[in-house]
Amino acid sequence: MIQVGLFGASGYTGFELVKLLHRHPEVALRFITSRSQAGQSLAHLYPAGPDLPLIAPENAPLTDVDLVFLCLPHAAGAPTAVAALEAGARVVDLSADFRLKSAADYTHWYGVEHPAPNLLPEALYGLSEFVRDQLPDARLVANPGCYPTSILLALQPALAVGAAGGAIIADAKSGVSGAGRLPRQNTHFVEVAGNFSPYNIGRSHRHLPEMEQAMAQWSKSAPPLIFSPHLLPVPRGILSTVYMPLKKGWSEPTLRTLYEEIYSSEPFIRVLPAGELATLAHVVNSNRCVIGLSVAAETLILTSAIDNLVKGAAGQAVQNMNLMFGFEEQTGLV
């Protein structure tokens, strides 16, 4: 049993994480914070939410907890990360602050100075399946972005083995919760219902550098990534359709065998049988990632689905916590 605190409980990711932690058998949830809603119960914001008090972040007892989750906007959480680490707590940060290794890249993509660049070397990019050995010793984990989780899990086996023969295209579609709980014109029901919209396509979305950084770690000659996010009229879920031009010699059966070998023992990843494609219905409300695989015109086509709030955020954060503290990896997750 560990003592846990959570900063930023009022947003969709924070709320999802509270629900997971609240029922986790190894976790005592000591506090949850919200700057704007301090003093309220979480049940006041979410009709089906647990009746837990939201406290102001400055009142959070950092020294009482073993682990802190940060569900704050980028640049807002890093100072809390610093304070938590100083108080002796470990940190899983769900913002983008510790994902990029280069402070300069961070500034380029996020438009602000990095608030704690000295922590960047230590931060572990927590795509759970590929850093399982490092998590037990990690003090600071950068939880991956939602799109990157769906795309990187799909790409890794083929990329690491050097199958990619040209620019990779990730055509990704996300439910609206990915845009956050703050109401905006583009998340108004009337604008979204019946509509479907691409945004920040090509090489302009902030999740791009995070993906290319991971790709470069897996392959010395990783090709460029074209990443096209779209807004789906559903509350949650991401489906990424990923196209990788193949070098000569790679066939669907060979690749299928490769994927099955790499992922067969993974509790949360499922490679679909030939002919089956990933859909949101496979994964919503679970920590699963399902991956479909086929080849056409010498191109590997991957369909990869996750729930953006679970495997794409809160669920993976819990999975990382489980691995950090030596709990069984699936504890508290479905």
Add this chain to the structure above:
Amino acid sequence: MIQVGLFGASGYTGFELVKLLHRHPEVALRFITSRSQAGQSLAHLYPAGPDLPLIAPENAPLTDVDLVFLCLPHAAGAPTAVAALEAGARVVDLSADFRLKSAADYTHWYGVEHPAPNLLPEALYGLSEFVRDQLPDARLVANPGCYPTSILLALQPALAVGAAGGAIIADAKSGVSGAGRLPRQNTHFVEVAGNFSPYNIGRSHRHLPEMEQAMAQWSKSAPPLIFSPHLLPVPRGILSTVYMPLKKGWSEPTLRTLYEEIYSSEPFIRVLPAGELATLAHVVNSNRCVIGLSVAAETLILTSAIDNLVKGAAGQAVQNMNLMFGFEEQTGLV
């Protein structure tokens, strides 16, 4: 051909009205205003919208137009109404400002002093079908609310004939555009999709006094109204299910004959055949009101459907304009 101006074109009602006026063969749309979006094209706000410039309201040439439509929040439009009337234009106000005859009632329900109480006696409550004779001479028309339009058109025949034997219940359900274009937590896609919520039920919604005022005009002994609005996860449309306890002697055939007599020549109202019920699919994107009628347990059950943005707002405003200026009533409407 008349010269027309519109204040408040950026909201859902304003935009709907621009679309109707833009293609109306008897209208020259001289200006459309938006305080927050002045200088932009309407096409910038609405991808499918016409490329018309939004001007600041203070720059609107009031003296150039025959008619002004006001699609402004309550209390915001009344001063413009005054100015327009002084400039010689006629006015159709789509806000609530001129619907209630009593300035005290207005203050009670809307929480502010009435901005132009001296105009209240003159204002005509523009439920088109029942003020057709007065519209040609009206200078100032208060366009009815969306819920009241759907409920009053359903109630009128039975109420005016004295069939009501007890409190009337209007259980109404509206699409999200009725809540306006300004993004709010309760119109966020993630909050609305998959959900369904009552609000302001009983005798607490601002549309209640407007309905009881009309009911009192039609029947000296009108019973009280219980009005329960609900938010539907659809962009547009209102369906009201209305329950009227009947005095002895009223049967379904008698009432059906009554409704058919009153509405048979109405271009926009359709009384459904026995056994058929009103649905949103009957009316969305049209100025129609369809009404279903049945009797059970000595209670008249009416189902009444309109498009809240058309017959419940912009469409009825155009219908009123057509009648005010002597155009054929259906001109520019479907």
Add this chain to the structure above:
Amino acid sequence: MIQVGLFGASGYTGFELVKLLHRHPEVALRFITSRSQAGQSLAHLYPAGPDLPLIAPENAPLTDVDLVFLCLPHAAGAPTAVAALEAGARVVDLSADFRLKSAADYTHWYGVEHPAPNLLPEALYGLSEFVRDQLPDARLVANPGCYPTSILLALQPALAVGAAGGAIIADAKSGVSGAGRLPRQNTHFVEVAGNFSPYNIGRSHRHLPEMEQAMAQWSKSAPPLIFSPHLLPVPRGILSTVYMPLKKGWSEPTLRTLYEEIYSSEPFIRVLPAGELATLAHVVNSNRCVIGLSVAAETLILTSAIDNLVKGAAGQAVQNMNLMFGFEEQTGLV
């Protein structure tokens, strides 16, 4: 630990029940059947479903189980109920077959002879909260309909105390899963999305007699019920808005106290605080029923929400099983 079998696992209710039983700590799920899909895995029908084999109903080993759940169409399940009881198993029937006490009423409403009228006297109408004492001894439980569950739980306290002063109106709205999994024109996505439709309103829906039968048990002078179901464009959830004219002397505070007393210790029922209204968001994916309460124009207005597939079907069936076999009532439910 008990041995359990389930007939009719391929429909929405059956699938929901499989999910609940599959993770229930006191249940060994011995078999699940499907006539049309026998030989398939349940995961073949539902992407997120467990990989359990569907067997033909005639191959079900009735003598091996302590309890059988029937998720079959009306009239189809009764013979299996007979066979299961003869084999020594207890039965929870989720169809309508054993809800009405009168075989003649059954024939009137369902259009067929009752398949096992001699079992009707024994069958217990399993609205869990009001038959808790009888469930431990029940051999045959008729699980209530989804609409009746939401409406009866809302009505019971006021009705049983004699507060009703006239015809009660239940204006109910249900998600599409209530219409079953078999594709029909009226459940086609294009027909439902953006639409909202009443159906079988007044006194014509098959759930009416079931409700009036329960009402008569609770009150010698129960008034008639007017019941108006509507189809909501959401996958799951029922919200019923119920109007009960009050006899003199009943105020909102008195009624609130009454409801809170009756329901305060119920694990799955929550009476909302004054001013709060029930919504689908309170209950979807849970076994909860939330009830809001207010009074206007001498009428009690109740808003009552459940998940039609959980408290309205599979969840209440598990709740009944828990009570029948002496397990803690909340086991396996949220």
Add this chain to the structure above:
Amino acid sequence: MIQVGLFGASGYTGFELVKLLHRHPEVALRFITSRSQAGQSLAHLYPAGPDLPLIAPENAPLTDVDLVFLCLPHAAGAPTAVAALEAGARVVDLSADFRLKSAADYTHWYGVEHPAPNLLPEALYGLSEFVRDQLPDARLVANPGCYPTSILLALQPALAVGAAGGAIIADAKSGVSGAGRLPRQNTHFVEVAGNFSPYNIGRSHRHLPEMEQAMAQWSKSAPPLIFSPHLLPVPRGILSTVYMPLKKGWSEPTLRTLYEEIYSSEPFIRVLPAGELATLAHVVNSNRCVIGLSVAAETLILTSAIDNLVKGAAGQAVQNMNLMFGFEEQTGLV
């Protein structure tokens, strides 16, 4: 004014076409047919539909009409096309029967012998913008498929000029009406709402050969096409995101100029300004195609949106009719 008949009015495409023809100023709609619904009014099937009688196809007076539209399943319409041509009428076929020039290809993709192979040489593939000169003399027009319309209009300028440097990927997303009105499991509201699903991806969808045939006409060295359709939880609209690897020397400004030149005078095609992306909201309920264009990683990224029932079917059919009979191209269309 021409005399027109329509076969297959009960499906979504047929109904959309009836609505367009019913209000078209140059058309007298002489008959509409439905095999399954003959004898009914169209208003019986569609609550907002016009009250027009559906007749059995064998009763259609072919000799009375100048033009016949066929909205029938593939292989079902070709015999009617033969009969209509023999009776002296011209034909616009909205099925796939006359799109492929090769009867062998037709058999390969559609699994049946072509019903009228001798008509294939004459049939004109009616992508209106590119066969404007041939339409006035065409007797038999094969109306393009919905996906091909959105993708081919996006590809044509860059493809015809030889800019494509490798396999083209069309990641396309369609609303549910594209799957037809016949209820199926995969169009059940509960299966579609909240979900998003790819299907027939790669090189397996029947629209692929139709697109590659057109591509080959425009470019001697057209690269292969990878085509991945997805089912969107919206009633109508297609958005295709198309990726074309570019040969050296092609930049975004050059390509933008090219697209603007080719499409600037097109009444129904709009090339969006730099930075703007196509969305369904641009096009739903109109005959427009909007195209966004950008370049990243030496790849042209096109976003192309149409309404699948209008520009993707009924609207383009009317556009073709207008051009066949010398009416102004935009008549009856928005």
